[in-house]
Amino acid sequence: MSNLLKPYTFNNGVEVKNRLVVAPMTHWSSDENGHATDAELDFIRPRAKGFGIFIAAATAVNEQAIGFRGEPSAIRDEDIPHLKKIADTIHSQNTLAVIQLHHSGKDRQPNTGNNTELVAPSADSVTQAREMTVAEIKQTVADFAAAAKRAMQAGFDGVEIHGANNYLLQQFLSAHHNQRTDEYGGSLENRLRFPLEVTDSVIDACKDNPQFIIGYRLTPEESHEKGLTMADTFALVEALAERDLQYIHISLQGFYNKARRNADVNRSRLELIREKLHGKNVALIGVGKLNTPEKALAAINTGWVDFVAIGMGVLANPDFGERCQTGNSQKMRKMPDLTRSAKFNQMPEAMLNQFMNFVPKPLRIIFNFIRSFRS
Numbered sequence: 001m002s003n004l005l006k007p008y009t010f011n012n013g014v015e016v017k018n019r020l021v022v023a024p025m026t027h028w029s030s031d032e033n034g035h036a037t038d039a040e041l042d043f044i045r046p047r048a049k050g051f052g053i054f055i056a057a058a059t060a061v062n063e064q065a066i067g068f069r070g071e072p073s074a075i076r077d078e079d080i081p082h083l084k085k086i087a088d089t090i091h092s093q094n095t096l097a098v099i100q101l102h103h104s105g106k107d108r109q110p111n112t113g114n115n116t117e118l119v120a121p122s123a124d125s126v127t128q129a130r131e132m133t134v135a136e137i138k139q140t141v142a143d144f145a146a147a148a149k150r151a152m153q154a155g156f157d158g159v160e161i162h163g164a165n166n167y168l169l170q171q172f173l174s175a176h177h178n179q180r181t182d183e184y185g186g187s188l189e190n191r192l193r194f195p196l197e198v199t200d201s202v203i204d205a206c207k208d209n210p211q212f213i214i215g216y217r218l219t220p221e222e223s224h225e226k227g228l229t230m231a232d233t234f235a236l237v238e239a240l241a242e243r244d245l246q247y248i249h250i251s252l253q254g255f256y257n258k259a260r261r262n263a264d265v266n267r268s269r270l271e272l273i274r275e276k277l278h279g280k281n282v283a284l285i286g287v288g289k290l291n292t293p294e295k296a297l298a299a300i301n302t303g304w305v306d307f308v309a310i311g312m313g314v315l316a317n318p319d320f321g322e323r324c325q326t327g328n329s330q331k332m333r334k335m336p337d338l339t340r341s342a343k344f345n346q347m348p349e350a351m352l353n354q355f356m357n358f359v360p361k362p363l364r365i366i367f368n369f370i371r372s373f374r375s
Contacts, residue, residue: 001327004297008052008306010246011281014157014211016052016096016307019300020324023287023309024055024100024160024217026068029348032113034060034073035082039348041089046346047314048093050321053307055160055249056086058102061147062140066114067104067167070350074101074147083154091155098158098213099151101144101202105129105168106177121171121178121185121194137184137194140168144198145205148214152206158213159206161199163236164251165219169195173232176224188235196239203244215285216240217249220269221260230263230272237276247283248273249309255288255299270304285309291316292332293324318346339370 106129291313
């Protein structure tokens with residue numbers, strides 16, 4: 001496991017103890033004010049152990065940004081002490097704490113309790129989102145910066161700008177979602193404007209702390225006819241690499257997934273992005289079905305990435321980081337045990353219930369029946 005456990009030094013001088021990152025995962029477990037609950041902190045604590053970096057769940061930068069029930073908040077200064085609880089919990093495991101800054105745009109889950117208007121780059125008849133005004137775009141840029149400052153004041157070691165998973169920043173970059181005709185739409189240069197303005201505002205907001213880590217997470221391609229292609233992603237990656245950014249995090253369902261279009265379809269997206277970053281002192285994080293220590297090691301050994309991020313593996317196995325120290329994969333789960341209680345799985349009840357929503361109803365009835373007899 002030696003290559004996985006090597007330290008890494010970011011371009012701002014911050015050293016990370018190993019190449020393991022806990023991927024940002026939705027907990028659905030903050031209270032009605034967007035503040036961390038004890039159950040949420042109990043979920044984080046064991047999973048942070050053994051990792052170099054823990055990226056905390058997507059956290060709203062303003063009221064319209066809230067995309068799901070139980071989303072954490074970095075909207076007001078009153079949120080800072082509660083954000084500090086998350087940072088302190090991660091730090092208790094000798095792990096760097098990074099928080100993901102998020103705006104859902106039109107991709108808001110139902111039943112969130114958020115009654116603000118849905119906004120998007122362009123009006124959307126399916127979701128009933130309306131087009132953002134330029135004034136709202138500028139305010140959202142400022143809101144990302146303010147949220148980053150609050151994260152810094154709360155003791156986080158860094159922030160990750162959420163430009164992936166079909167949320168607002170990705171919606172602006174995508175020609176499928178963005179049909180604007182002003183300076184924020186049309187050409188690739190214009191579609192890049194909002195994501196890069198957000199990035200620049202966050203960098204500027206945190207400039208007084210040069211050791212504050214700033215990362216950007218992106219989805220490299222979309223399946224829509226006019227959706228994102230690798231060419232769009234290369235342009236974004238190259239623009240980000242010119243900025244005072246510490247890392248770029250590629251959101252993938254599979255670490256080895258190959259390019260779909262506008263690039264060599266016989267090669268992986270991560271390998272191609274690594275080439276675009278050649279000579280740039282910006283770290284690259286890869287993710288996607290790396291659910292055992294051996295798979296994480298194999299991924300880092302490709303040389304395509306500097307860090308590997310673990311999602312489902314650490315969700316199902318709270319001791320994943322510790323297992324990587326020894327390479328112990330015995331009796332590892334591929335997913336949480338839905339026949340056992342939330343306490344057994346060391347996760348909040350609301351989080352376990354979300355998993356149950358993806359289970360067909362007949363199976364759900366069986367699982368709930370079995371769970372009633374098990375702890």
